[in-house]
Amino acid sequence: MFVSVLAGGIWSAVSAAEPEKKADKVTGLDGETWTRLFDGKTLGKWEIVDKFDFKGHGKVAAEGGCLVLSAGQPATGIRWPADLPKMDYELALETKRVEGATSSAA
Numbered sequence: 001m002f003v004s005v006l007a008g009g010i011w012s013a014v015s016a017a018e019p020e021k022k023a024d025k026v027t028g029l030d031g032e033t034w035t036r037l038f039d040g041k042t043l044g045k046w047e048i049v050d051k052f053d054f055k056g057h058g059k060v061a062a063e064g065g066c067l068v069l070s071a072g073q074p075a076t077g078i079r080w081p082a083d084l085p086k087m088d089y090e091l092a093l094e095t096k097r098v099e100g101a102t103s104s105a106a
Contacts, residue, residue, distance in 0.1 A: 032090075037080060040065040049077040071100060 024036035038044065041062055048060045054077050058070030069076045 034092075038062075038067060043067070043078075045080060045082045046078045047081050049079050 024039070026034050026036065028034045038046070039062075043060065043062055046060075046067065048054075048057055050057060053075045054072060056073035057076040058072040059068075060070070060076060060078060061068050067078065069078065
């Protein structure tokens, strides 16, 4: 089975000890500073993975405020190539499988 995945809000919480990075920042309900990793309009820094099982990837696009990953043969994936904290961080995301089976956020 193959899958299409919609990824809405993708955020990373960085501890106060982390240096400021150039990105949208927001203070969450938990009082932590969160960095937006997806602007809702473009792929931005996200890169389509095109090696190994992802050579036959499906379409990847920003649509309706979501990252949409269409089914690949056998898989479709994206990666964040920019610097992220190495410790003391949290990643939050919302995903929705619209068909098939998935291992989203693996």
